Amino acid sequence: MRQLIVILLIILSKSVIFAQDAKSDLHQGNKLYQQKKYTEAEAAYRKATTKKDRKVESNFNLGDALYKQKKFDSAGRNFSAIAASSTNPLVKSGAYHNLGNSLLTSKKYDESVEAYKKALLNNPKDDETRYNLAYAQEMVKKQQQQNKNNQNNKNNQNNQDKNKNKNSQDKNKQDKDKNDQNKNNQDKNDQDKSNQDKKNQQNQPQPNNVSKDDAQRMLDAMNDQEKGTQDKLKNKKLKGAKVPVIKDW
Structure with missing residues (x-):
């Protein structure tokens, strides 16, 4: 029986120590929170949440410390867990x-x-x-x-x-479309020029377009003219001035 009493006393004393530790950690976290040392406060609150006593309060304050550090997702998860469990x-x-x-x-x-x-x-x-x-x-x-x-x-x-x-x-x-039109106009101008050149060529006398009879007549005329010219030269030679003969005796 004494042994049981001793064991109970030991358990009770440990519970008191844990409660004091949780309260101490929570108090330390609150002190750091008020000093705007939110990172240190977070660490103290996390330590306090490992103890059963004041766990809810520690978790609440832990969420606040996370919020102050702009860890909004982590803070939200913390508050959501509290709402679901309480x-x-x-x-x-x-x-x-x-x-x-x-x-x-x-x-x-x-x-x-x-x-x-x-x-x-x-x-x-x-x-x-x-x-x-x-x-x-x-x-x-x-x-x-x-x-x-x-x-x-x-x-x-x-x-x-x-x-x-x-x-x-x-x-x-x-x-x-404009380029195509310009090209068409240029092609038309080139075609018109080509047609005009052909027309001019057609209007010019074509020496090769002579009939056989015309060619013969032209040849006869040229021969007659040449003969007449030779006759004139021959007559001129016969009618030339006499050359005096100088005798050397």
């Missing part, structure tokens, strides 16, 4: 509220709205959560409008690009 409506409401804040800061507006709604279901009198819910809903509307504007701008840009491509194609076609 049976206390006020604890669940606070966890969902902080989860909504983490999601809102990450611009996950639709998810933050759902988190705030769950917070209000567990604590309908929480005016701060109601205000955050209204703000998140307004951000959802703005995001939807922005997405709509972006889609309209994208569609307008696509239409402008299509019109630009169409105008470019039309211009290329016009340039091609």
Whole structure:
């Protein structure tokens, strides 16, 4: 029996020590948190969460320390776990509220709205959560409008690009048609010039286009003319002046 009493005393004393350790770690984490030493506070809170005593409070403060370090995803997971495991409506409401804040800061507006709604279901009198819910809903509307504007701008840009491509194609076609017309005009001018050259050649006398009779007559005429010229030269020689003879005796 004494042994059992001794064992019970040892167990009780260990529980008191663990409780004091958890309280000490939590107190140290709160002190560091107030000094804005959020990384050190996170380490103290994590140490406190390993003990059963004040585990919920330590987890809550751990989530706050993560949030202050802008570790929004990690903070959100922490608050989500608290909300899922707790049976206390006020604890669940606070966890969902902080989860909504983490999601809102990450611009996950639709998810933050759902988190705030769950917070209000567990604590309908929480005016701060109601205000955050209204703000998140307004951000959802703005995001939807922005997405709509972006889609309209994208569609307008696509239409402008299509019109630009169409105008470019039309211009290329016009340039091609113009080049084809110029080529046709040049070909026509070349053909007209060629036809005119042929016509001029036809109008010029063609020495080779002489009939056989004409050629014979021309040859006879040339022979008669040459004969007449020779006769004239011969007569001129006969009628020449006499040359005196000088005798040397």
